[in-house]
Amino acid sequence: EVQLLESGGGLVQPGGSLRLSCAASGFTFSSYSMSWVRQAPGKGLEWVSAISGRDGSTYYADSVKGRFTISRDNSKNTLYLQMNSLRAEDTAVYYCAKLVEAWGQGTLVTVSS
Amino acid sequence: DIQMTQSPSSLSASVGDRVTITCRASQGISNSLAWFQQKPGKAPKSLIYAASSLQSGVPSKFSGSGSGTDFTLTISSLQPEDFATYYCQQYNSYPFTFGGGTKVEIK
Numbered sequence: 001e002v003q004l005l006e007s008g009g010g011l012v013q014p015g016g017s018l019r020l021s022c023a024a025s026g027f028t029f030s031s032y033s034m035s036w037v038r039q040a041p042g043k044g045l046e047w048v049s050a051i052s053g054r055d056g057s058t059y060y061a062d063s064v065k066g067r068f069t070i071s072r073d074n075s076k077n078t079l080y081l082q083m084n085s086l087r088a089e090d091t092a093v094y095y096c097a098k099l100v101e102a103w104g105q106g107t108l109v110t111v112s113s
Numbered sequence: 114d115i116q117m118t119q120s121p122s123s124l125s126a127s128v129g130d131r132v133t134i135t136c137r138a139s140q141g142i143s144n145s146l147a148w149f150q151q152k153p154g155k156a157p158k159s160l161i162y163a164a165s166s167l168q169s170g171v172p173s174k175f176s177g178s179g180s181g182t183d184f185t186l187t188i189s190s191l192q193p194e195d196f197a198t199y200y201c202q203q204y205n206s207y208p209f210t211f212g213g214g215t216k217v218e219i220k
Contacts, residue, residue: 035209037157045149045157045200047209059207062114099204100147100162 002026002102009094009107016086016111022079022096022104029053030074033099036081038092039106048094049081064090086111115139115203119212125220132188134215136201141181145205148177148186151214152197160199161186191217 008020020036035050049070050059058070069082079096086109093106116139126132136146144164149157159168161177164184174189188195196219201212 037211044214045151045202045211047202047211050207050209061208095156100202101159101168103156103159105156 002098004096004098004102004104006094006096006104006107009109011110011112012086013113014087014111017082017084018086018109020081020083020094020096020107020109022081024077024079024096024098027098029072029077034072034079035097035099036070036079037095037097037103038090038109039095040089040092043092046092050099051079083109088112114208115142115206115210117201117203117210117212119199119201119215121215122213123216123218125218126191127220128191128193130191130220132191132195132217134186134199134201134217136179136184136186136212138182138184138203138205142203142205144180145203146177146179146184147202147204148175149200149202150195150197151200157200188217193219 003025005023012018032053036048038046038048051070067085071080088111091111093108095106096104118137120135146164148161151157160171165177176187198214198216200214
């Protein structure tokens, strides 16, 4: 069974940084692309970033390009999202997702002074 | 970027009703379309991938169809546990994009 467990969320001031982690199990992590998806309070789902399993190619939504960095450690079966220069509009629940198959439970990021 | 337009944005239905939700892509995406269900306060749950393939463990009352730009999700007989918000997502090309969601409420 695929399991994804996010951690690292919390309260951060505007302009600050945070790193999210997602521990994966139940599948061959290195073989699959992984994504981060977020959901602002009361809003719909927004795809944020993805990283391929094979060559580590990365992709970003325009809203986070240049501020967020996705990475993975296949030896630890862990996905990361480094978030810098955070803004109030980045406040959301952040989900780790194995494309179209499984989602983590989410971790809340609140950007506020 | 590919825009995904879902309709309706909300609907009211009764237990036992057949419900259809549509999703339209702004350009062709072949069959690279997934559907998700989300209940309040919970993570999304994957229902369908490749436009019409059911995820393991998902009941057969859910079905998907379509290819190219027009897609549908059908719930054959709505049950109390099906009241939720449903989202489509294209994964044909980056940035992957979601539809705005369809909230299915009890009539």
